[in-house]
Amino acid sequence: MGSIVQPLLADQEKDLKEPAIPSNEEHRVAKLHELGVLDTPPEQRFDRLTRMAERIFNVPIALVSLIDSDRQWFKSAVGIDIKESPRQLSFCGHAILGEGLFLVPDARLDSRFADNPMVLGEPHVRFYAGCPLKALDGSRLGTLCVIDRKPRHLSEQEQETLRDLAAMVERELVAVELATIDELTGISNRRGFMLLAQHSLNLCLRQQVPVTMVYLDLNQFKPINDQYGHAEGDRVLHDFADLLRRSFRVTDLFARLGGDEFVVLLINASQALAESIIVKLQRVLDEWNDTQEKGYRVSFSHGITEYDLVRHADIGALMESADTQMYRNKSMVER
Incomplete structure (x- = not known):
């Protein structure tokens, strides 16, 4: 041009x-x-x-x-x-x-x-x-x-949708001022995620498209820090965030909530689609593990919850449901 x-x-x-x-x-x-x-x-x-x-x-x-x-x-x-x-x-x-x-x-x-x-x-x-x-x-x-x-x-509805999207861009710009990006992984931290996720949910409701939350927690992460050092643990967290980017879609919203807990909000996605992406994530993680030769293998537990207007009053309720499901699955893994 x-x-x-x-x-x-x-x-x-x-x-x-x-x-x-x-x-x-x-x-x-x-x-x-x-x-x-x-x-x-x-x-x-x-x-x-x-x-x-x-x-x-x-x-x-x-x-x-x-x-x-x-x-x-x-x-x-x-x-x-x-x-x-x-x-x-x-x-x-x-x-x-x-x-x-x-x-x-x-x-x-x-x-x-x-x-x-x-x-x-x-x-x-x-x-x-x-x-x-x-x-x-x-x-x-x-x-x-x-x-x-x-x-x-x-239309009036389209204008409101553009305002919602602009508000989400604003949140990303504000994130620079509020330090809402996780420095280690380069994805949103808890505060940044909560700022953006509610806008994303509102947008999906207006467009009448499904939205699904995935909550992830690394298994046996503490022993990696204890045996190999925190620098190695930080590398695992950084690489796992990269694997999330590779596995999920560009329109999905990622965050590291703290420690070894991650969350992904999938826009216009059913629970079935989220489950298929988890299968992809597991595959790329297995490939990553095979190349490391570090004496340990990284694994994760996850919970998936599709938004339900009756059960979930807001993004916090949706996150809580996915978190509960994740811990239920994690307890089965650790038995």
């Missing part, structure tokens, strides 16, 4: 309706830079949400776009292969000027965007919907946005 945008920009600069600058611009940009997110590699926790947005809205492009002083930079991008574009061309630059959703049903009919190179050329934007992403202090850092190449509208 960059090779097309720049010549068009030079020819049509006088016609562009550039986004205004927010009144708190200096503070806003400083807050964005303080997060340390700009120009960092892709992360599954953001890519999971843009893929969800792409599938839910059936659009070719979904972005987590952060508005820097002179560019919009994409922390996650589905449907385009560039990492940034000029801020003066950005729809997201307009979106951060307001509190709510910024909707452009048909850019060719909107005087602000009709001459925009991104409308006239690649990626041929016609429809845009973006929800501002806020830092803890309310600074609007960017957007979660969905883009189509044909005109369209969003």
Whole structure:
């Protein structure tokens, strides 16, 4: 896209309706830079949400776009292969000027965007919907946005769904500020999981799709620490988290709750699907064990619970059910 945008920009600069600058611009940009997110590699926790947005809205492009002083930079991008574009061309630059959703049903009919190179050329934007992403202090850092190449509208329910997804992206950005990522494994810790999981559950309920919780606990982990040292135990925890990533889907939410306990929330997944993924996890763990030659084999106990509106009042109740099931299975293993 960059090779097309720049010549068009030079020819049509006088016609562009550039986004205004927010009144708190200096503070806003400083807050964005303080997060340390700009120009960092892709992360599954953001890519999971843009893929969800792409599938839910059936659009070719979904972005987590952060508005820097002179560019919009994409922390996650589905449907385009560039990492940034000029801020003066950005729809997201307009979106951060307001509190709510910024909707452009048909850019060719909107005087602000009709001459925009991104409308006239690649990626041929016609429809845009973006929800501002806020830092803890309310600074609007960017957007979660969905883009189509044909005109369209969003229903009230679709607008609410986009807000929910944006709230989940916000939680991931806030996670940087609140240190809700487990430093050892690189996945969410308990606090980060609880912040994100309830939003995920609400989204699944609105979309009327199943959601399933998997609770995992490593068997006989203490002897590994005792006999081989805590550094070895930390390596096991780190590698087990990687095996979770390899086994589960990119849209699933992972966390290390503490010690040797892990949890996964599966979006749009039945208990039967979760059980099939556990079989895959067991297989990749067996392969990992076969390559270690450490004098021990890592194993796990698990509990699986599919969300039930009657039995589970919230995400905490769902987690408790899966935890209870896990301990029931674990007690059978340790007899």
